[in-house]
Structures are given as structure tokens and as C-alpha cells.
Amino acid sequence: MTGSAESPSFRLVYVPGVTPDKWLRVWNERHRDTPLTLLQAPPAEARDLLAGGGADAGLVRLPVDRTVLSAIPLYTEQTVVVVPRDHLVTAADEVSPADLSDDIVLHPLDDVLDWERGLPGRPALERPATTADAVELVAAGIGVLVVPLSLARLHHRKDLTHRPLTGAPESSVALSWPEAATTDEVEDFIGIVRGRTVNSTRGRTRPPADSGGKAEDRKSGTGGAGRAGAGRTGAGKAGSGKAGGGKAGARGGARRGTAAPKSTRRGKPRGRA
Template structure:
């Protein structure tokens, strides 16, 4: 747990393209007394931030060092190529890497893909960041292959994108140092996995939420009283008795017969 015992808090790192707003909202609803601090970090620096203890957990791009970190994969993104709106590629719904072979493709220094060999023709230089590469695409200097979330994040009116069907993909995961799996980390794990507030997994719920009515012992439920039992009990209370096996029943009185 971060912070003091009297004033705990939770710091969540996240990389560009990831939107933690939904999970942050659920956190604030469930744990209003524990502040959640969001820390945006470059994708390449996310693991260093977590190693240094500057965040308790992070929404990061895989892969991570699994000898040090635990990770829960959340989703895998579609890969797209960002192009000017008047580019020929906009005439089709999707492309392949072979379609980009003759295009100049930027490979920024913060590229999230681990290419064996970047596709397309190499640019005259590597932009420092993805936003820098986006600016060059807008200048009609080349194209850029990125996860779809980054194309949306750095959207410009003069640019658009198309899916690249056979390109590598980027997966996003919740990750944290395995030896620092705190109660608050467990709380956030429950949120991203969609557990309800009353889930029995993860942290122990407060005692007030655990109180339940004691269950009846097996077989202790009483059978419903037979029909007429209530009238018999009232008759006894009034001083009357019930007929036993040996008692005679008074003859029934019928209507008198009419004389002829």
C-alpha cells in the first residue's frame, strides 16, 4: 500500500492510447476515501516507472518482464496505417504490408511494435516521437503504422487511417511488480476484471457487508400445519375437546318427516 496507513492512495500509470477513465470512475465510486492518481508515461518507460515504485500498477503495452512483473492481458488492438485523406489507400477498406512496400514509412523512436524489419521504404530520419511522425504524415512525407488507439489519440482533420490486416498487433495489460501485490492492487484487478462490489474474490469485504442472517439448520424448517389445525387449537382453548377413537359421535339431526 502506498502512502501512510492513515492516508492510503493508489497511483496508476498508463501509456498513450490507453483510456483508464472507465476504471477510474468505478474506483472512485467504490473507494471514495482512497484517491486514485493517474500518471501518463511513455510506453518505453512504463516498466522503469513501476520498477522504481513511482506507480503501484500500470496499464502498459506487452511484452513485460514476467520474471519481475505480473500481468493481466486486457485487449489487443487493431493495427492501422495513417495516411493523408487524399492518399490512394483511402480508396480501399484495408491493406496488407505488401501494399505498403513502396511507401515511405516512419519508424519513430517510441514505436510500440517490435519489428523484425520495418515495412516499406525507410524514411530519411527516425522521428523522435509518434506525434512528430504524425506531423510528417500530414506534410505528405510518408506514412505511419500504429495501433488504432494512437491514430485516434493524434487525430487530425487532414488525416485518416486504414487497418493493416497482417501487421503485428499491440496488446494492453494491467501490470505490477509481483512482490508488490497489495490490497489496493487486488481492488483494481477486481475492477478491470468486472467483478462486482460484493465479489468474494480479491479483498475481504468490510464486516458490515459480510453480515448475513443465520441460516436454519438442515431439516429445521417446520412443515405447514394440517388443514383445520387452527380450529382445533381454538376449540381446546375454549374448553372443548376433540373426539377420541373410543368416543361416540352424537347422531345427526335431520329434518322431521311430514306426516301423511
């Protein structure tokens, strides 16, 4: 795999409600020579940007066309109903679709929920163009709105609130990129999103080489564990002629159920003569 020579930066598209800030900070720390450019787009446009090569990767809402785009699901959002603060359902900790049977439930054209079984409540005469427009209608007392939690927070107003809605479809967010363009930069961003450290062997980013032969120790298996194993035998210290080493070896032998070497005891008087 090779990095993209055509793009001077790594282009990340993300949909409303997603906050890529924490991953952006890590990218900027590790890739000072490759700036990350953020592009915000509605869900459908974000998928089109990726498929058309207008972005290198994206934080998008599922589903995506898996014949064109690769995707790693990241998390699934809680679904909530947005209502005026004086609405009856605010007395409950959570709401069921049956609780909305008498309400007009707005259905914006950019809705990201898959209502296979139909929306709860009564339909509005017209569908709002956007979620933002639907929020304005809720504030005007026209109806209520069902959205993922992040969109309720994004369009927060002081005169509105929200409650969890059980038994409703949910929206999942994924990291996606063009199937035919899995570049080194994409691999590195996957690692960042998955929480890999800079010392990870995955991706293009590598830590500086260790000094003093530590890297070779890791490869050959003769690092700290190997040195500790040698010390536990007592051979190194006993061979040096130190009394402490001999005692340690004797104690070690006793613990293992073997007798201490007799030559160790006879050697001391001859050494003092």
C-alpha cells in the same frame, strides 16, 4: 497482504492510447478514502516506474519483464496505417503490407510494434523521435505511419485518416504491477478491471453485513433454496391444519405416484362433529 502505508493514494501509471476513465470512476465510488492518482508515461518509462516503485500498478503495453512485474493481458489492439485523406489506399476498406510497397513508412523511436520481419514499404532517411512527430510528417506528405488504433485516434487530425492493416504485428495492453508488491489496493484494482462487483469475495473491499440472519443462511445453506425445499414437501402447511395445505400435499403425492394419506380425509368429519 497489507496495504501500502507509505503512499496516501493509489498511483496508476498508463501509456498513451489507454483510457482508464471507466475504472477510475469505479475506484472513486468504492474507495473514497484512497484517491487514485493517474500518471501518464511513454511505454518504456511506465515499465521503469513500476519496477522502481514509482507507481503501484500500470496499464502498459506488453511485453514486460516477468521476473520483476506481474501482468494480466487485457486486450489486443487492431493495427492501422495513418495516411493523408487523398492517399490511394483510402479507396479500400483494409490494406495489406504489399499495398504500401511504394510508400515511405515512418518508424518513430517510441514505436510500440515489434517488427521482427521488418517494416513494409521504404524506410525514411531518419527515424522520428516520437509518434506525434511522425504524424506531423504524414500530414506534410513525407510518408505513412503504422500504429495501434488507439494511437491513431489519439493523434487524430482532420487532414488524415487510417485504414486497418492486415498481416502486421499487434500491440497488447495489460494491467501490471511489481511482483513483490501485490497490495490489497492492487487486488482491489484487479477486481475492478475484471468487472467484479462490490459484493465479490475477492479483494479487500467488502459489502456491509446483511441484517436478519441472511448471511448465516448463505453460509449454512438454509437460505431461500432451503426454505423453498421445505415448502415443496407440504409438511409445514399440512401440519397447520389448513385445508389448502392438505390439498397441496395430496396433489404433490399424486404427481410423485404415491397415494394421499388416508388420515387426512378421516380427520375432517371428526373435526366437524
